[in-house]
Amino acid sequence: MIVVNYLAAVALLCIGLYAVLTRRNMIKMVMGLSLMEASTYLFMLSLAYRAGSTAPVLLSPPPGKSVSDLVHGNVADPVLQNFCLTAVVIGVAVTAVFLSVVVRIAQHYRTLDTDQVREMRG
Amino acid sequence: MSHADSPGGPAEAAEHEPGHRRWVGAALVAGMAAALAAAMIRIPREHAALPAVARYAMEVSLPRWGLTEPVNEVVYGTRGFDTFGETFLLLAAVISVVMITRSREARRGYFGESLAGEREQAQADPAEQADTSERAAREAERREQGEHDPGDPAAPDTPDAEPLGTPAPETAEAMTVVVRTAIRIALPVLAVAGFYLVAWGYSPGGGFPGGAVLLGVLLLAYAGFGRRRISKVVRPGLLEGIEMAGAAAIILTELLGLLLRGSFSANWLPLATPQTILSGGIAQLFSASELIEVGTGLAIAVFALIGMGHDWSPDERSGADDKADEKGAGQ
Numbered sequence: 001m002i003v004v005n006y007l008a009a010v011a012l013l014c015i016g017l018y019a020v021l022t023r024r025n026m027i028k029m030v031m032g033l034s035l036m037e038a039s040t041y042l043f044m045l046s047l048a049y050r051a052g053s054t055a056p057v058l059l060s061p062p063p064g065k066s067v068s069d070l071v072h073g074n075v076a077d078p079v080l081q082n083f084c085l086t087a088v089v090i091g092v093a094v095t096a097v098f099l100s101v102v103v104r105i106a107q108h109y110r111t112l113d114t115d116q117v118r119e120m121r122g
Numbered sequence: 123m124s125h126a127d128s129p130g131g132p133a134e135a136a137e138h139e140p141g142h143r144r145w146v147g148a149a150l151v152a153g154m155a156a157a158l159a160a161a162m163i164r165i166p167r168e169h170a171a172l173p174a175v176a177r178y179a180m181e182v183s184l185p186r187w188g189l190t191e192p193v194n195e196v197v198y199g200t201r202g203f204d205t206f207g208e209t210f211l212l213l214a215a216v217i218s219v220v221m222i223t224r225s226r227e228a229r230r231g232y233f234g235e236s237l238a239g240e241r242e243q244a245q246a247d248p249a250e251q252a253d254t255s256e257r258a259a260r261e262a263e264r265r266e267q268g269e270h271d272p273g274d275p276a277a278p279d280t281p282d283a284e285p286l287g288t289p290a291p292e293t294a295e296a297m298t299v300v301v302r303t304a305i306r307i308a309l310p311v312l313a314v315a316g317f318y319l320v321a322w323g324y325s326p327g328g329g330f331p332g333g334a335v336l337l338g339v340l341l342l343a344y345a346g347f348g349r350r351r352i353s354k355v356v357r358p359g360l361l362e363g364i365e366m367a368g369a370a371a372i373i374l375t376e377l378l379g380l381l382l383r384g385s386f387s388a389n390w391l392p393l394a395t396p397q398t399i400l401s402g403g404i405a406q407l408f409s410a411s412e413l414i415e416v417g418t419g420l421a422i423a424v425f426a427l428i429g430m431g432h433d434w435s436p437d438e439r440s441g442a443d444d445k446a447d448e449k450g451a452g453q
Contacts, residue, residue, distance in 0.1 A: 006162040021147035051168040078192040093215035096423035
């Protein structure tokens with residue numbers, strides 16, 4: 001029932017989105033964005049799962065199988081695992097950008113409340 | 123002025139945190155959840171066949187790249203161009219952090235640059251006097267950054283040098299002997315593990331997890347021993363140069379494929395026996411460059427954030443800035 005994982009990822013994304021939409025504290029908004037990022041990791045790794053499969057490693061296959069059985073056999077999707085690997089690093093870097101912007105805003109306006117930061121308001 | 127400036131320090135965390143259009147947000151999120159859930163019910167599940175690109179990666183991994191790790195083959199081989207673009211996305215993010223966190227004066231280290239800023243501020247506006255809260259904050263920051271007399275008993279190097287029963291707050295820069303000993307034992311193991319992930323090309327990801335592990339090594343040393351111990355290694359001039367060298371190595375690795383083999387990110391190195399240190403051709407070279415790029419890039423971003431000092435420029439919203447401009451124009 002991997003669909004439960006998919007729905008958990010949707011739930012995580014929605015919790016993060018709700019935090020971004022309704023919080024006024026900028027640190028909490030960044031936390032919401034990080035939660036949305038994390039939901040995509042869960043989603044991609046769940047999407048890579050195949051029932052009864054092994055890891056995509058062509059090394060010491062299970063007893064009674066050869067490496068070529070593994071190549072054509074039932075394995076988890078390596079491409080989606082690659083997506084997740086790169087997404088984690090990008091997620092860290094993007095969060096660092098968000099946080100540095102938040103620190104600068106806090107230094108300039110002496111507040112983390114988005115309602116107090118309205119110089120750009122038209 | 124915000125509530126943070128109210129007398130008596132920052133207010134306690136409020137029971138009712140101010141929200142923002144909660145019902146509109148809830149309605150939008152509910153709509154999003156319904157749309158996504160409907161999509162999730164229909165997408166392929168655990169019994170679907172592998173997509174063609176995944177099947178292709180499994181098939182070419184051993185014969186064409188000599189890698190027993192298809193995930194690594196996807197990262198540095200089949201989807202090498204994607205990884206290439208992602209690397210420069212990381213570089214762009216790091217450059218953004220460096221630009222945003224840059225202080226007004228040129229700096230040589232991530233920490234302890236407030237003195238130069240003070241001098242500049244004293245020149246720009248000699249009439250401005252520090253008030254009590256600013257003096258207290260500056261004093262706390264000096265203590266925090268370890269800029270104290272070595273003989274000052276109020277701020278020893280480690281908490282072990284503090285007499286028993288000393289009241290809080292703790293002012294030492296390093297951690298206790300238990301933590302320092304544990305870090306001394308764990309650091310070499312962690313560093314070797316990070317390099318092992320890269321050197322043996324059949325670990326998934328190679329340089330990406332390796333670089334993150336190296337950042338962990340730096341952060342552990344910083345947390346356990348204080349900033350002075352790592353200030354020789356962790357300084358912008360050194361890290362930024364190494365990062366650019368890593369980026370140049372990645373460009374060169376990929377470009378040589380175009381020049382020698384006719385396609386960008388093609389393998390131009392001889393394949394070694396699988397499961398040896400050189401297996402995978404350019405995948406290993408790419409992975410090692412990625413270790414440099416990711417390790418230094420994340421270190422720059424994290425230490426730039428940690429090193430962001432207090433900026434004591436006056437709050438300009440009161441119009442003082444405009445008056446200063448007028449005065450400057452009149453002179």
